[in-house]
Amino acid sequence: MDIRRRNNVHVVGRADAPVLLLAHGFGCDQNMWRLVVPALAERYRVVLFDYVGSGGSDLSAWSEERYASLDGYARDVVDVCEELDLRQAVFVGHSVSAMVGVLAARDAPERIGTLVMVTPSPCYIDDEGYRGGFSAEDIEELLGSLESNYLGWSSAMAPVIMGNPDRPELGQELTNSFCATDPDIARVFARTTFLTDSRKDLGSVSVPTLVLECGQDAIAPREVGAYVHAAIPSSRLVTLGATGHCPQLSAPEATAGAILDFLGSPR
Template identity: 45%
Template sequence: MPQDILKRNNVRSFGRGSQPMMFAHGFGGNQQMWHRITPAFEENYRIVLFDHMGSGKSDLGAYDPDRYGELKSFALDVVEICEALNLSDVILVGHSVGATIGMLASIYAPQILAQLILVCPSPCYLNEGDYQGGFERSDIDGLIDLMDKNYIGWASYLAPLAMKNEDFPEFTLELESSFLNTDRSIANQFAKVTFYADSRKFLPQVSVLSLILQSTDDIFAAPEIGVYMQQHLRNSTLKNLEANGHFPHISNPSEFIVVLNEYLTASLIS
C-alpha cells in the first residue's frame, strides 16, 4: 500500500537535509512548478515533490472522480504520502488550492505537519454576503463553461491573467503549457472542486504555524483575502510580496526564496 501512493502521485524525494519540505502545487499545475525554488533548499532540507491525482505524471488510471469530488481526498493523499515516507516535522509549501489542501492535511495530521507556507491562498473564491472572495458564481460558471467549450482558448485566456508578468512571456507560456498538458475532463472537475469550495469553516481548526504569502495584483487572491486568512488562522503571519500575479514562485523566485529563508530562520531562532 505505501508504494501505491508513491507511484500514484509520482512522488520524488531528494536533498541533503533531514527536515522534510513538501511542495503542493495548485490547480492546473504539477510538481515542475517548483523547479526554480527547490535548489535553494536542497542543502538543508529533504525535498518532497508530488503531483495531485489527475495532474502532472500522476497515475491517471487510478483517478476516481467520485473520490476526488472534494478537497478532503487530496488532503488525505498528502497525509498518506507523509506516512509512506515516514515523515514528521514537515514544512508544507502549498500554492493556491494546494495551500487549502495543506491546511486540511494539517487538521487531519497535526502530528506530521509542523508548518504551513500558504502561497496566494484563498479559502473561498465566491462572494458570500460580506465576504468578498473575488468572484460571483456566474463568473465561475462562465470559466467552467469556457473550459468545456474551448479548452485551448480557456488556457490562452487564463494564463496571462494569472501570471501577470509581461516582461517574461516565457513564464506565461510555461503556465499555459501546464494547463494544456492536463487531462481536460479531470481539469474540469478539479476546477469545480477548487472554485466552488468554501473552506472558511476549517480555518479556526488549523493549529500549526502558518506563513501567508500575498502577491501583488493577484486576480484569484486579493489583499483582503490575505488579511481575512490572517485574522482567522491562529499562529499565522502575513507577508506581502512585490511579485505580481498568482504565481510568485515562478514570476519572482529570488524574492520568494529570500522571504521563505528569512521566515524559516526566524522560526528556528524563536
Template identity: 65%
Template sequence: MSAVLRNNVRLLGPENAAAPAIVFAHGFGCDQNMWRFVAPRFAGQHRVVLFDHVGAGGSDLKAFDPQRYSTLGGYADDLLELLHELDLHGVVFVGHSVAAMMGLLAANAEPDRFSGLVLVGPSPRYIDDEGYYGGFSANEIDELLESLDSNYLGWSSAMAPVIMGNADRPELGEELTNSFCRTDPAIARQFAEVTFRSDNRADLGKVSVPTLILQCSEDVIAPREVGAYCNANIPGSTLVVLDATGHCPNLSAPEETFAAISGFLRTG
C-alpha cells in the first residue's frame, strides 16, 4: 500500500517551496490534529507534511502489524517510506514525545533526507537506570501498563490530564482524553509498551544533523533532566526550555512552540 494512504498524509503549502519541507509527527495516543495550531503557520513558505502513525487517527488500521511495530524502528521505517514516496530530501522533522526518537532513528539511518531535527519533549528512555534519571521506576511502568490492560478508558481519563498539565485549562486535558479514547485499546497497549520500554540512549550520539530540543519547564513525562541529557549527548544540539508546562506545548503553548521552531529554521 502507498505510504501516503497508509499514514493518512496531508500536505500543506507550496509544492515547490524553496525552503525545506517540514514534517510533523505526533506522539502516543494522538494524531496529526495535535499540530493544528502550529503546522499551518509554516505553510506560507514551506511544504508541510502531516501524517498519522499506523494505528492512530485516520491511518489504515489494517496495516498495523504487531511485529513491524514491536520497536520504534518500524515507525522510523514508515517515516522513511513517506519521504521516499514524496521524494523529499533535506526535510526538517518535528517530532513530539515518542515521535522524537522515531525521527532521530530515521535521520541516523538516512541523514541525507534530513536537514534538521526538532525534538519536542523527547525521552530516549523513560525508566530510571544506574546514573540515568528517566522519570519513572521500572515498577511504575509495570503498573502503568497493567492499568492499561485492565481499564484503558479509565486509564485515559485519569492520565491524560496529568500528561497535559495546565490544570487551570481543563479543556486541554479533555481533548487529550478524547484522543486517547479514540485509539484502539489493543494498538494503544502495544504502542505504550514499545514507548515506555524503549531505550535509545545509544542512538543520541549518532545524530549528524542540526538538532533543537524543546523542553517544557515542567513535564511529568519528560523531566528537565531528560532534556538536559539529550542535549549533552546529541552532538551540537541546542536546548530551549519553554515557559510552557505539561507535555504538549503544541496544544498548550502554540505561539511559543512556533516561535522556537521558527528561530531554529532561521539559524539552522
C-alpha cells in the first residue's frame, strides 16, 4: 500500500533537521496547521498527513472496524513513521490526536521520542474526582444531534469549539472543515473521540512531553490540562494566552513559539 498517498503525506522544512510530525484532530485535516508550519519549518523537518477518512486521504482505505478505536489512528501514525523511517520524531497532536500520540509512542517507542499535546483530553466525560467538561448525557445528546443532522451540528458546534466569537471567520473555517468530512466517517470518528477514556494510558508516557492548553476552552477545560500534566511525570504544562480549542489557528505565533521554546535549538 502506498502510505504516502493513502495518508496524503507532505514533508516541508529542513531536510537535515529533526522531525516534527503534526497530527490533526476530529473533523479537521493537515491544513489546520498551515499557520504554524512556516515558523516550525525554519528549524525542523515537518511531516504533515491526514488520517484515513479525513482531508485528502484515500477514502477507499477507510473501514469502520479499524477506526472505531484510537488504535486505528495510532496505526496510521506508525505506518507514516515506518514509511518515512522516522526515528525519535516529535509528535505534535491536536485534541484527540494527543492521545493517539500516546498510543503510537507506546506501540513504536523507537519512532516517537517527544510528545507535544495541544489542548488534549483523555476523557471528555466527568467522573468522580475528574472533570472532563461534559456529563454522559451531554455527550449522548451531542452525538445524537451529530448523527441526525451532521451539517446542522457542524454549523452550531464548530464556532463553540473554536471560541473567539469576535473572529467569526475562524468558526466558519472549522465549520467548513467539518462539513467537508463524510458524515458516516465523522459519526464513527466522533464516537471514538468523545466516548474513549484514555486516562489509564497516560501512565505509559515516559518521553519528554509538552501539554499546551488555552486559558479558556469549552471542550477541554483547564482542569483537564492539570490532570494530564499530573499524570505524566515528564511533562511541562504551558497555558497559552488564547481562547478556544484550536490555538494553532487562533493564536499561531504563541502556539509555534511554545513548541519551539520547549524543544530548544535542534542539534
